Amino acid sequence: MSIADDWALAYARQADADFRAWQRYEDDPRALAAECHKLLFLQMACEKLCKAHLVRAGVHSPADVQTSHGFVRKHLPAILKQEVVYARERPRNLKWTLSQIQHLSGEIEILNPAMTRDGRRPDNCEYPWEDGGKVYSPLDHDFFPARLLTAPAGRIFLNLLRRAIVRNL
């Protein structure tokens, strides 16, 4: 294995651990202190999966990838689309599902406090933020992905995400 492969595997293992932490909260809501924690693990799993695929390509250095964010909106739809290609059966209403995956990927990306879309989306699942002179806490916020993930396209998203992570281990 090349050093890029080693980095990719290391990122994939972290993604797997983050996803399993998310799953743990999903399976046992009583263990959950706040919904934002659960989403934080999902966001981290998605980011690390994208980084696994980026470093494996060997074009960007692990150091560049490590310190950057913002890969989820761009790359997660392509990664999950590849899982659709691998699958024997395609989701019904594929066009709608892919559009929802694209939308969810963008919303999950901004759960990271470093991603604010030039200040237009300060909401994140880790730190309080100020908007319009009012301070908001992630503890009270109704995060869009939390709702979308329970919809049929959201369940497909999670299924493809899980498969994509496992494929990298």
Add this chain to the structure above:
Amino acid sequence: MADKHQEAVELAQKHYAVEEGVKDIFILNETAEVEAVRGEPTIKLLEVNENTVPSGAMPIQFGPAPSSGINFPSVIVEVTPSEYEKIKARELALPNGWEIGERVPRASNGNGK
């Protein structure tokens, strides 16, 4: 023995079939030196996708998936139509040693199959 070019074309058609937003796909070629560094034959596709977001030419790599008929690692570079125009005008760079090769047109039945 698996044929990398044939599999590249098949993978491109599968991508066309899955997403309507993919408007064009090209096989990317590498110089012999870059390929030697990579160490294994790899399918590389440049996909012009009107549904992706602009971020430059950032390749992501997938491992082989023999059970799905993909026996080589594959690298995908997704760009917007506007980014593709910039690549052609040499205003946006592909990774060192990579260049745009053969265009893989969408299969005539329109769904990539």
